[in-house]
Amino acid sequence: MAVLLIAILHFFPDADDPGRILATLRDALPPGSYLAVSHGTADFHDQASVSRASTVNAKAAAPVVLRSHQQVSGFFEGFDLVEPGVVQVPLWRPDHEPLPPGELAKVAIYGGVGHVR
Secondary structure (H helix, E strand, O other), rough: EEEEEEHHHHHHHHHHOHHHHHHHHHHOOOOOOOEEEEEEEOOOOHHHHHHHHHHHOOOOOOOOOOOOOOHHHHHOOOOOEEOOOOEEHHHHOOOOOOOOOHOOOOOOOOEEEEEEO
16 A cells, blocks of 8 residues: 655645644554655755745745755655655665756755655
């Protein structure tokens, strides 16, 4: 079985405790199952850009909660991370030449896959 939370979790505010939601899902999954997550981040942008985006985002009908690498990695607690772990999406097993650093810095989305023991 696989649970695909692609561009979903960043719509859950911290008050909804997305880590608890994921723990509940993990505990319900049979061994051998997988969890795939992609999640927006501000890790690759300067503070001025993040502040401008936050101002606009605060007025959105469904605000996005950008999380750090550490926070996104925490969603995989209790899972075995599949290599290469939690990385920017274009770096997750690319089938092409990697993006140049300047282009890669524009990708503000982490992705990862976890396996249930």
